[in-house]
Amino acid sequence: MAKKIVTDLDLKNKKVLVRLDFNVPMKDGKITNDNRIVAALPTIKYILENGGKVIAFSHLGKVKTKEDLISKSIRPAANRLAELLEKEVKFIPTTKGPELEAAVDALKPGEIMMFENTRFEDLDGKKESSNDPELGKYWASLGDLFVNDAFGTAHRSHASNIGIAANIGEGKTAAGFLMEKEIKFIGGAVDNPTKPLIAILGGSKVSDKIGVIENLLDKADKILVGGAMMFTFLRALGKNTGKSMVEEDKLDLAKSLLDKANGKLVLPIDTVVSKEFNNDAPHKTVSVNNIPEDQMGLDIGAATIKLFSEEISNAKTVVWNGPMGVFEMPNYAKGTIGVCEAIANLKNSTTIIGGGDSAAAAIQLGYASKFTHISTGGGASLEYLEGKELPGIVSISEK
Incomplete structure (x- = not known):
């Protein structure tokens, strides 16, 4: 059977979790190639234009040490996304907790936020990469719908893709335009x-x-x-x-x-x-x-x-x-x-x-x-x- 795509969802006033692939090359904290960010724009714009509230997230590299929490922050990708969209992308420098939850609750239709590198959850026990059940359940609880536009990680069983999909509710997961292609x-x-x-x-x-x-x-x-x-x-x-x-x-x-x-x-x-x-x-x-x-x-x-x-x-x-x-x-x-x-x-x-x-x-x-x-x-x-x-x-x- 055919898979649902973002156009099959009723997005108005909905909190839409959007898994992106912003695993972009960086040097000295600067993005050297933004192709993956540009490729995600059609899906993000469609959700925003149809009254959705976008909660964007992605991994960036592998996180093994505390130093990686600085060098592998996804904030530069959020900043570049804001430039390309020509609108504010509120960045939340954490992957869970009260600050993130408050930011999600404060989102209005047509607004977008992004939270920190999902792989930060791997520093203590590989919770993202091993599809920790509680993590997938928690992230799913933040949204009403889930749009997966990250083909680059489609071959991985991670909390940020199948973990969310398993917990968001039946019929509430769809492919973004990039995944559809x-x-x-x-x-x-x-x-x-x-x-x-x-x-x-x-x-x-x-x-x-x-x-x-x-x-x-x-x-x-x-x-x-x-x-x-x-x-x-x-x-x-x-x-x-x-x-x-x-x-x-x-x-x-x-x-x-x-x-x-x-x-x-x-x-x-x-x-x-x-x-x-x-x-x-x-x-x-x-x-x-x-x-x-x-x-x-x-x-x-x-x-x-x-x-x-x-x-x-x-x-x-x-x-x-x-x-x-x-x-x-x-x-x-x-x-x-x-x-x-x-x-x-x-x-x-x-x-x-x-x-x-x-x-x-x-x-x-x-x-x-x-x-x-x-x-x-x-x-x-x-x-x-x-x-x-x-x-x-x-x-x-x-x-």
């Missing part, structure tokens, strides 16, 4: 894709993508493999991989996946190699059949970019997770750029980036606007692509 695009690509479906997988480890590969082998028309994980597959085929990164304990698994794929797994045919993991070191492109013993592969080569681009050109649905090389170094970013360009040039296709480094690469390279959807959740999108049920999505009320 993730369900629609990533869930749709896995469950009911428009064919041909091409999956592109990169990154460093086969072990990170085993579940994705196994799930997509039954659904995708082709799976293109790049990044360091390609060398584990190449070694499994008996090829010399030089000093390239290889998961020696996953060679048998890689071989079994290749056998099961029956030609659906497409491996690179050339690679850019160097003796050093260094952008300025000498490098060259070689066939995957001729990788020198003293060199490591750091990107896919031009022939592979052409091969992958041809495969992508036929796609009606594309799912991409993981860069093709060490894209942070300009000399080894060409594979990732080539894949980005091939996907960006598609017309009338659904194109999805499954979060993480590939999302960062597309944004950094200026291709973000060319994709149908860029996931806000790295780990969550991977588990969704694996076909797993995500607790944060399961806990949302059915329509």
Whole structure:
């Protein structure tokens, strides 16, 4: 059945708990990338415009020491949200207690407040991360409705998502617009894709993508493999991989996946190699059949970019997770750029980036606007692509 979304709720005069994913990168107390805050604006604005009282909250990093209570305050995110909304966001520097309760009671329709980093509750016994029953019950007691817009934590069973959902009351939990998009695009690509479906997988480890590969082998028309994980597959085929990164304990698994794929797994045919993991070191492109013993592969080569681009050109649905090389170094970013360009040039296709480094690469390279959807959740999108049920999505009320 379809999940409730925020538009299915009667918001007027209601206290609406809104779980956001404001786990943004920070340096010296300042936000270095506010994409996740910007992405949450449609849901927040909709609730405010429809007479709801927004009680916003999110985690920020992991909280292990008392010093983290200072360095990982979510106040800077609340301040940035106020700037983007162009209205006051009252910040409450605690996660429970009389001050928070009084602020909630004082809220008027169309007003918004935010309370402190939910992970502050982890300092004494991991109450948030272990879904402490009393904490979920307490947070639920603060509101009338619960809107979950934090896909980035949908794969976690925390007090701030499933704990609240379990206690807020039947039919009172809904997805925000951002969560709705993730369900629609990533869930749709896995469950009911428009064919041909091409999956592109990169990154460093086969072990990170085993579940994705196994799930997509039954659904995708082709799976293109790049990044360091390609060398584990190449070694499994008996090829010399030089000093390239290889998961020696996953060679048998890689071989079994290749056998099961029956030609659906497409491996690179050339690679850019160097003796050093260094952008300025000498490098060259070689066939995957001729990788020198003293060199490591750091990107896919031009022939592979052409091969992958041809495969992508036929796609009606594309799912991409993981860069093709060490894209942070300009000399080894060409594979990732080539894949980005091939996907960006598609017309009338659904194109999805499954979060993480590939999302960062597309944004950094200026291709973000060319994709149908860029996931806000790295780990969550991977588990969704694996076909797993995500607790944060399961806990949302059915329509």
